[in-house]
Amino acid sequence: MYSKMYTKYIECMSLKVVKTALYIEVTERLRSMIAGGVLSPGTWIDEQKLAEEMGVSRTPFREAIRILASEGLLRIEPRRGCYVTELTEKDLDEIFPLMAMLEGRCAFEAANKANEKELLSLDTLHQKLQAFAQEKNIDQYYVTNREIHLAIQKLAGNEWLTHMVHDLRKILNLARHRSLHQKGRIEQSCQEHLAIFKALKARHGEQAEELMKKHIMNQREVLRQMKFDQRLSA
Numbered sequence: 001m002y003s004k005m006y007t008k009y010i011e012c013m014s015l016k017v018v019k020t021a022l023y024i025e026v027t028e029r030l031r032s033m034i035a036g037g038v039l040s041p042g043t044w045i046d047e048q049k050l051a052e053e054m055g056v057s058r059t060p061f062r063e064a065i066r067i068l069a070s071e072g073l074l075r076i077e078p079r080r081g082c083y084v085t086e087l088t089e090k091d092l093d094e095i096f097p098l099m100a101m102l103e104g105r106c107a108f109e110a111a112n113k114a115n116e117k118e119l120l121s122l123d124t125l126h127q128k129l130q131a132f133a134q135e136k137n138i139d140q141y142y143v144t145n146r147e148i149h150l151a152i153q154k155l156a157g158n159e160w161l162t163h164m165v166h167d168l169r170k171i172l173n174l175a176r177h178r179s180l181h182q183k184g185r186i187e188q189s190c191q192e193h194l195a196i197f198k199a200l201k202a203r204h205g206e207q208a209e210e211l212m213k214k215h216i217m218n219q220r221e222v223l224r225q226m227k228f229d230q231r232l233s234a
Contacts, residue, residue, distance in 0.1 A: 023060035027067050034073055034084055035146075035173035036139065041086040045074065072171050087174050089227065092220060099172055100216035102165045103149065108209035110155035111200045119201055122151055126197050133190035138180045141190075148193060152200070152212075179222040192218065 030050075033039045051061040065082055068074040076082050087095075114122070125148050132141035153165055180186050192215040199208035 022056060023063040023067075026054060026056055026060050027064040029054060030064055030068060031073065031170070031173075034068075035177060036142070037177050039084050041084050041174055043084045045082040045084070047082070071167075073174065085171075085174060087171070089224075092175060092223060095168060095172060096217060096220040099165070099168050100213040102161060102168065103153070103216055104209040104213040105161060106153045106156040106158070106165060107196060107200065107212035108156075108205040109158055109161070110152045111203050111205035111208045113157055114155040114200065118155055122148070122155075122197065122200070125151060126194060129190055129193060133186050136186060138177075138186060141186055142177050142180060145189065145193070152196075175223055176219060178226070179219050182222045182226055185222050188218070189215070 030039070039045070045065065047058060047061055047065070051058050054061070065074060065076070069076050069082070073085055074082050075085050125144060129141065129144045129148065132144055149169070153162055156162070180189065192211065196208055196211045196215060199205075199211055
């Protein structure tokens, strides 16, 4: 009797895990589409079409939308539907300095904690970054750039810092990819990353921190300039 009950329990648990994994997968897919600009700010989310394209029912898709809305990546408007969040200039002015401070601290702690093997792995990522910058491959550069930021965050080894950076990064992904389209920005960004990495290898924590802060705030200035240029051309 107990054996049958245990078997039934395991079957139920298995079904639950599969169901949970499905909406998490849909959430990650949508998050990547937003971060990569496939779903740009202000875009209306066509639930039926996207759910069909992903081969899932509306239930896990709506659960994914609920999660992304709670993260601030989507906004739900009654009787109108769901849209990708558009960050205002005020939002960017408030979020970027916070992100600069947090990621700067990640660089500081990483410089003091990373071992040679970890720095070698980071070196490989920077080589990829340089290659994509030379090719002007914005999409792949963005992906590798994100991997580097995550790697430095991991090297910092600060769980509380990780949580705060992670939450803000999801919001700023709405704008960061766009900044790389500014002429000359991909080359400038790459040089900034190489300078940060040089400071990390030299164990210069304070220098790495300041360079990272400057790198983040330069992204904000690029977005500000892009907005200004758009107004002039309108």
